[in-house]
Amino acid sequence: MDADRGLVTAAAGGSREAFDELVLHYQVTVLNLVRAMTAADGDAEDLAQEVFVRAWRSIGTFRSDSTFRTWIFGIAINVVRTHRGKRSRLRRLFWSPRKEADVNVDPLERASVDDGIEAPLAMREVIDRALATLPDDMREAVVLRDVQGLDYREIAEALGLPLGTVESRIFRGRQRLRPLLEPLRKK
Amino acid sequence: MNCPAAEPLIARYADHSASLGSAERQELDLHIQVCEACRVVLQDQRHVARALRARLPEAVSPGFAARLAARLDAEPTGWLGIANWRVWTVTLTPVALALVFVAWLGGSASTQPSVPSTSAGQAETFETWPASSAAAEPAAVFLQSSTGDALLEAVLTGAAAPAGDSDAR
Numbered sequence: 001m002d003a004d005r006g007l008v009t010a011a012a013g014g015s016r017e018a019f020d021e022l023v024l025h026y027q028v029t030v031l032n033l034v035r036a037m038t039a040a041d042g043d044a045e046d047l048a049q050e051v052f053v054r055a056w057r058s059i060g061t062f063r064s065d066s067t068f069r070t071w072i073f074g075i076a077i078n079v080v081r082t083h084r085g086k087r088s089r090l091r092r093l094f095w096s097p098r099k100e101a102d103v104n105v106d107p108l109e110r111a112s113v114d115d116g117i118e119a120p121l122a123m124r125e126v127i128d129r130a131l132a133t134l135p136d137d138m139r140e141a142v143v144l145r146d147v148q149g150l151d152y153r154e155i156a157e158a159l160g161l162p163l164g165t166v167e168s169r170i171f172r173g174r175q176r177l178r179p180l181l182e183p184l185r186k187k
Numbered sequence: 188m189n190c191p192a193a194e195p196l197i198a199r200y201a202d203h204s205a206s207l208g209s210a211e212r213q214e215l216d217l218h219i220q221v222c223e224a225c226r227v228v229l230q231d232q233r234h235v236a237r238a239l240r241a242r243l244p245e246a247v248s249p250g251f252a253a254r255l256a257a258r259l260d261a262e263p264t265g266w267l268g269i270a271n272w273r274v275w276t277v278t279l280t281p282v283a284l285a286l287v288f289v290a291w292l293g294g295s296a297s298t299q300p301s302v303p304s305t306s307a308g309q310a311e312t313f314e315t316w317p318a319s320s321a322a323a324e325p326a327a328v329f330l331q332s333s334t335g336d337a338l339l340e341a342v343l344t345g346a347a348a349p350a351g352d353s354d355a356r
Contacts, residue, residue, distance in 0.1 A: 016259065020252075027251060032244045045248060049255050056259055120243040127242045145202070146239035152199060152206060164195060171198035174235040175228070184238045 004068040012059045019059065022068065023052055029069075029148065030076055036143045037080045039132030047083055051076045066157060073150070073158045077140060084136065123184060130180035138173035145170050188218040193225050201232035 004025065010018035030051050035044040054075050062071055131139055144155045156166045196215050199206055207215070219225050 023252065023255060027247050028244055031247050035245055045251060049258060052255055053258055056262060124243045127239060146236050147242055151203065167195040167198050171194055174232050177235045178231045181235055181238045185234055
C-alpha cells in the first residue's frame with residue numbers, strides 16, 4: 001500500500017497543499033538521488049527543482065499501479081539524463097581539464113588533518129567521486145539500489161528494464177566501485 | 188551452478204537474499220561453499236552495498252521549498268495552461284518551421300516552370316514601356332514622382348502611373 005496515495009490523489013485533483021506535502025516528504029530523497037547521479041555537479045538543487053516542477057505538471061497522469069516514489073524516481077532519472085546530454089554537448093564544445101588539486105586531494109586524508117571537515121562528509125565525497133566513475137547505466141542501477149534502497153523490482157520498473165539486466169548492472173557496478181571504496185573499509 | 192550463472196544472483200544475495208527463490212538460494216549456497224572466488228566477490232558486494240547505504244544524505248538548502256513554490260506558482264494550470272501563448276509558441280515552433288519550409292518548396296516549384304515566360308513578359312514590358320510612357324514624361328521624372336503602388340503597377344502592366352497619383356505627391 002502506497003502511504004502517499006491520499007496526497008497523490010488530492011494533488012492530481014489540483015491541490016497544491018497536497019503536492020507541497022509530497023515535496024516535503026521527498027525533497028531530501030530526490031536531491032540525494034540527483035546528487036549521487038550527477039556527482040560533484042553543482043546543479044543538483046536546480047535539477048531537483050526541475051523534477052518537482054515536471055511532477056506537478058504531470059501528476060494527473062500518475063498511474064496507481066506504481067508507487068509515487070518509483071514514479072518520481074523515474075522523472076528524476078529522465079531529468080538527469082537530459083541534463084547529462086546537454087552537459088556532454090557543452091563539454092565537447094568548451095572542455096577544459098579539472099584543476100590538479102581537485103582531483104588529487106584525498107577527502108579522507110583532508111578530513112583527518114582538517115578539523116572543520118567531518119569524516120561523514122568526506123566519506124560522502126569519496127562515494128560521490130567513485131559513483132561518478134561508473135558508466136551511466138550502472139550508476140543509475142547502483143544508486144537506486146544502494147543509496148536509495150529501492151528493491152530490484154522497483155528499480156526494474158523505474159528504469160524500464162528486465163530484472164536480470166538490473167541484477168547484472170548492480171553486480172558489475174559494485175565490482176567497479178570496490179577498489180575505489182577500499183579506503184572506507186579501513187576507516 | 189557455475190560462476191557465470193552465480194554472479195548475477197550474488198548481487199541480490201549480498202543485500203536482499205530473501206528476494207531469491209529457495210531453490211536459487213540453495214544452489215548458490217552450495218556453489219559459494221566450494222568456490223573461493225565467488226566467496227570473495229560476495230564479500231566485496233556486501234562491502235560496497237554497506238558503504239553506499241551509509242552515505243550521509245545531503246540536506247536541502249533553506250530556500251529550496253520557497254524557490255520551488257515560486258516556480259510552481261508561475262506554472263499555468265488547467266485552461267490557463269492551454270491559453271498560455273509561451274507554451275504554444277514553443278510547442279508549435281517546429282510545426283511553423285515545417286510549414287514555412289513546405290511553402291518555400293511549393294513556391295519555388297510553382298515558379299520554376301514559368302521562368303521563361305515571365306522573362307519574356309518582362310522583356311516585352313521593358314521594351315514597350317518607354318514607348319507608351321515617353322510621351323507623357325521622362326522615366327526619371329516618373330520614378331521620382333510615383334508612389335510605390337503606382338510604380339509597381341506601372342512595371343507590371345507596362346503603363347505609366349495615373350496622373351492623379353503623381354499629383355497627390
